[in-house]
Amino acid sequence: MTTDDLLIAFAEFxxxxxxxxxxxxxxxxxxxxxxxxxxxxxxxxxxxxxxxVQRIVQICAEAAVAIVPQGGNTGLAGGATPDSSGGSVVLSxxxxxxxxxxxxxxxxxxxxxxxxxxxxxxxxxxVDRDLPISFAASGSATLGGILATNAGGANVLRSGMAGRMxxxxxxxxxxxxxxxxxxxxxxxxxxxxxMQLFVGSEGSLGIITRAVMRIETLRPHxxxxxxxxxxxxxxxxxxxxxxDRIGDRLAAFEIMxxxxxxxxxxxxxxxxxxxxxxxxxxxxxxxxxxxxxQDFAAFMEEAFESGLxxxxxxxxxxxxxxxxxxxxxxxxxxxxxxxxxxxxxxSVPVSRMAEFLRRGETLLADVSRQTxxxxxxxxxxxxxxxxxxxxxxxxxxxxxxxxxxxxxxLVVDCGGSITAEHGxxxxxxxxxxxxxxxxxxxxxxxxxxxxxxxxxLNPGKLIRGDRP
Ligand code: FAD
Ligand code: 2HG
Ligand code: ZN
Numbered sequence: 001m002t003t004d005d006l007l008i009a010f011a012e013f014x015x016x017x018x019x020x021x022x023x024x025x026x027x028x029x030x031x032x033x034x035x036x037x038x039x040x041x042x043x044x045x046x047x048x049x050x051x052x053v054q055r056i057v058q059i060c061a062e063a064a065v066a067i068v069p070q071g072g073n074t075g076l077a078g079g080a081t082p083d084s085s086g087g088s089v090v091l092s093x094x095x096x097x098x099x100x101x102x103x104x105x106x107x108x109x110x111x112x113x114x115x116x117x118x119x120x121x122x123x124x125x126x127v128d129r130d131l132p133i134s135f136a137a138s139g140s141a142t143l144g145g146i147l148a149t150n151a152g153g154a155n156v157l158r159s160g161m162a163g164r165m166x167x168x169x170x171x172x173x174x175x176x177x178x179x180x181x182x183x184x185x186x187x188x189x190x191x192x193x194x195m196q197l198f199v200g201s202e203g204s205l206g207i208i209t210r211a212v213m214r215i216e217t218l219r220p221h222x223x224x225x226x227x228x229x230x231x232x233x234x235x236x237x238x239x240x241x242x243x244d245r246i247g248d249r250l251a252a253f254e255i256m257x258x259x260x261x262x263x264x265x266x267x268x269x270x271x272x273x274x275x276x277x278x279x280x281x282x283x284x285x286x287x288x289x290x291x292x293x294q295d296f297a298a299f300m301e302e303a304f305e306s307g308l309x310x311x312x313x314x315x316x317x318x319x320x321x322x323x324x325x326x327x328x329x330x331x332x333x334x335x336x337x338x339x340x341x342x343x344x345x346x347s348v349p350v351s352r353m354a355e356f357l358r359r360g361e362t363l364l365a366d367v368s369r370q371t372x373x374x375x376x377x378x379x380x381x382x383x384x385x386x387x388x389x390x391x392x393x394x395x396x397x398x399x400x401x402x403x404x405x406x407x408x409x410l411v412v413d414c415g416g417s418i419t420a421e422h423g424x425x426x427x428x429x430x431x432x433x434x435x436x437x438x439x440x441x442x443x444x445x446x447x448x449x450x451x452x453x454x455x456x457l458n459p460g461k462l463i464r465g466d467r468p
Contacts, residue, residue, distance in 0.1 A: 001063035003042055006089075009059045010045060013052060018095065020044040029070060029090045030082065033137075034336065037078040037426060040086035041068070046095045050170060050178060050209040056091060057207065057456075058176035066459050067091050069203035071114060071145025074137035076343065077425025079149070079202045079461050093144045096209065099123055108167055108184035109215050113144025113208045128218045132159040134252070136329040144208040150200035152421030154252040154284075154328075157384040159216075161421070163199030168212030171198050173205075174452035184212035197447070202423050203458040205451050219286035222251070223296040224315040226324050227303060228277035232354045232383070234308045235281050239350075239384055241306075242283060245299040249292055252284040253384040254328055260378045263334040264327055272327055275311040281383075282328050284321075328380075335378045335391055342400045343427075344390040344407045348416035353386055356414045360390065360407070367406050371399035387420040408435060424462045433464060 001009075010019055020026050021043045029044045031037070042065065047053050060067050066088035070080040082088045093114035100110040104127055111120060117131075117138040124130050133146065135153035145151075150163040159165065170180040181188075181195070198206055229235045235255050242250050261272050261280055272280070285296050296314075303309040315321035335341050348356045357379075368375045373396035381388035390407060394400055408418045408431050424432050433441065448455075448463045455465050 001065075006042060006059065006063055006065065010043070010056065013055055014045060014047065018046040018048065020046070026090075029073065029092060032078045032081045033074050034076065037081040039068075039082035039084050039088075041082045041088050041090045042086065044090040044092055046092050048095050050096075050172065050180075053091065053096075053172045053207055053209050054176050054178055056089070057172050057174065060089060060456055061175055061454065064454060064456065065089055066456050067207070068458055069093065069144070069148070069207050071142030071148070072116065072137065072140035074141045075145060075149060075425060076345070076422045077149075077202075077419070077427040079423055079425030079458070080145070081426070083460055091207065093142060093207075093209070097142070100210065102127060102129065102215075103184065104129060106184065107215050108212050110168065110182055110184065110210065110212045111143050112210055113142060115143045117141050117143065117146060124215060125218060129215045130218045131165065131213055131215050132251070133162055133165075136332055143211055143213070147199055147208055147211060148201060148203050149423045150421070152382065152385065152387065154254055154382060156382060156387075156421075157253060158248060158251050163196060165214045166195050166199060166211060167214050168210075169195040169198060169208060170210035171206035171208055174454070174457050178209075179206075180210070182210060182212050186214070200423065202425060202462040204448060204462045205457065207457070217288055219251075219288050221288070221290050221292050222284060222286040222321070223293060224282070224284045224321045224324055225296075225300060225312055226272070226274055226327075227281040227283065227309045227312040228274050229279045229281055229309055230277055231279065232357045235279055235383055236350065236354060237306075238281060238303055238308050241302055242299055245295055245302070246285050249285045249287045249295070250283075250384075251286045252282065253382075254282040254380070255383040255388075256280045256282065256328060256331065256380040257377060259376070260331055260334070260380050261327055263338050263378065264330045267334040267337045268326070268330050270323070270327055270330070273313045273323075277310050282324055331378070331380050331389075335393070338378065339393050339395065340397060341378060341391050341393045342403050344392070344404070344411075345387070345419050345422040346390050346407070346411045346416055347385065347387040347420035348411060348414040350384070350386040352414045352416070353383060353388070356388075356410065356416070359410055359414075363406055363410055364392065367399065367403050371396060371402055373399035373403070375403070385420070386416070404431065405434075426461055429461070429464065
């Protein structure tokens with residue numbers, strides 16, 4: 001099938017404004033958020049229904065044209081960017097963005113995959129419900145992308161990764177079959193837990209078109225504090241106390257290096273309200289009841305009395321709370337504005353986090369000596385999940401590979417994962433194939449071969465495979 005034939009076939013059921021072919025229209029879809037990857041495509045398609053997606057897949061399958069699914073294009077692993085061949089089609093779910101149903105009592109929400117997280121949470125808040133997924137790209141990230149990457153964020157320690165909240169899914173497979181189970185059952189053991197196969201599959205096994213998510217009652221009472229701590233050991237000891245004192249009302253426990261917060265202050269004219277220490281912790285608790293405040297106050301008292309925390313501030317108002325979170329949520333932007341960085345989205349067992357950071361310091365000094373690069377850590381993350389964004393500003397692009405491999409080797413040595421929440425995409429593909437167990441890789445390849453034998457779904461991402 002020629003390109004013209006392909007476009008004619010799409011035009012039979014998509015309107016002209018849902019097929020982008022002009023370079024300036026396609027540009028935002030062909031580049032990732034970090035501008036690390038840039039690709040090319042025959043066209044960008046913006047279907048409006050699951051049936052549209054099905055027909056696109058059928059046509060592409062017939063023509064052996066690769067499909068790159070895309071949501072909000074906020075992914076940090078280059079998963080939604082096509083390759084440079086220009087032969088693939090970008091399938092954006094952006095126009096499939098409706099809420100289909102909110103069940104306040106059954107505690108479920110049914111949405112189309114292109115639904116933007118912030119829009120969804122705002123609609124849920126109006127009926128006193130919430131989907132507790134929280135991260136800085138929530139103004140653009142979509143439910144489909146969130147599930148396809150199994151996103152994490154700041155609330156994982158209480159609610160788990162996004163995939164844990166899935167109760168129903170509709171997926172278009174590589175041959176155009178629609179598998180749709182949207183009853184939102186909390187219990188269903190009538191077969192394999194197939195939905196989890198698509199969680200974190202990064203568009204390589206099927207295209208998510210709808211989902212049912214478990215929601216919860218809104219937690220109107222919250223308490224938020226910023227604490228200054230000397231080192232990761234102190235942060236982890238505080239975390240242990242917070243778990244004991246606050247239990248499942250602990251919503252977020254984030255760590256940020258003082259250097260990284262300094263870059264946020266300079267880039268955005270913000271001011272951290274507490275005395276400088278090497279690390280800062282942002283802790284938030286939330287609850288349906290107001291008893292929370294007493295336990296939080298007790299935790300804070302203990303934090304100071306124990307000497308683990310040198311300085312701290314409790315948010316006295318909603319605007320102060322938002323100011324604390326602005327420091328946290330601008331870390332990625334401030335990093336991007338500070339020059340080239342090498343990102344590492346690592347996790348290690350919480351018990352080995354302090355060891356990882358200690359050994360990391362020696363490692364960075366070694367890599368800097370060996371490569372001649374100046375390395376400035378910009379580290380932050382979800383310490384309660386054992387997940388750090390061990391991002392390093394690095395002035396020499398030719399040192400990036402050595403730095404990347406050295407950090408990943410240390411992660412593996414500490415029993416960790418080289419991608420905790422951002423996924424593999426194209427950014428981490430070679431490192432995953434270097435470090436993940438051959439048996440796991442082979443299992444993934446077999447699943448890919450079974451579901452997408454012609455490798456039309458997001459080739460070159462997550463699972464290597466070979467296109468026939
Ligand atoms: P996209 O970027 O469009 O796509 C991501 C992947 O999913 C691609 O492989 C794509 O092919 C696939 N995909 C998208 N939609 C579908 C679909 N409907 N069906 C099948 N495959 C699909 N991530 C975290 O986990 N935690 C964070 O705290 C976090 N913070 C971030 C902060 C910033 C400032 C930024 C820029 C990113 C952050 N991210 C974070 C990464 C990113 O936002 C998440 O990975 C998000 O889940 C991606 O959603 P998206 O809709 O933008 O997906
Ligand atoms: C966060 O926790 C995101 O803010 C982004 O996962 C991390 O920029 C990053 O590396
Ligand atoms: Zn994160």
